[in-house]
Amino acid sequence: MAAMAFDADDLFQCQRCGRCCQGFGGTYVTDADIDAIAAYIDCAVPAFRARYLCRSGSRPLLAQRSDGYCIFWDEVCTIHPVKPLMCRRWPFIPAVLKDVANWHAMATTCPGMRTDVADETIRAVVARVLARESASPNDGA
Template sequence: MFDLEPSDFFQCKKCGDCCKGYGGTFVSEDESKAIAEFIGEDPERFISGYCRISGGKPLLAQGPDGYCIFWDRLCTIHPVKPRMCREWPFIKSVLADIRNWEIMAQMCPGIKVNMPDDAIKTYLQKALTTGYPHPMKRSI
């Protein structure tokens, strides 16, 4: 039906807007251990030192500027960044309500707008269910 590439929907501008605010980034136990190891921190102290708890789950902390504490003009934990970051903007909430794509595009200059809803849904479904390639290998 649609023969589209990730770049038809999104091209990272390396601006860091996705690393600022907007509810935060949840980290799993495995992700927190990987990040702790990557930065040379004791995994037992990682959550208390680098996260805040929301709804009983750890979120990466934000600095006074509202950015993720691991943002310094680029992602300083890029090789081990959480799934939520790796998948952006190809996330489940867009499948739940296609209007979320347009809302996200208002804060992310890399998200392309005026795409057919069916094309977005088809691509996202494929990306989320099969791990279909999308632009994860970027330097943010």
């Protein structure tokens, strides 16, 4: 199948296993993510920042539990309707465009990701998904 014939659903089918909610360096959040999650859990933004965020350099991340899972994971995502942009994008993330090996590394723990297609196809689909998303007025960024 040619790269243009592949779409996101051809490369990834979420299995709802939660493995993407554990590890991988944490979940970066945007100001829009912070506002939405804080409102969803009925928490003032300053209190939310103090209780649920940590920092990686200058960027805020959702805190992780001692087992490495996101603080909002409880056998399901407890903030799913307002999950962060990074989570909504998964596994179609910019790091794959930098190095397609990132796709293969993520796929070692994600049973919904296909690796039996050409790297060029993976890269092309990820690029299309990200381009389509950045053109959307509701991209959450």
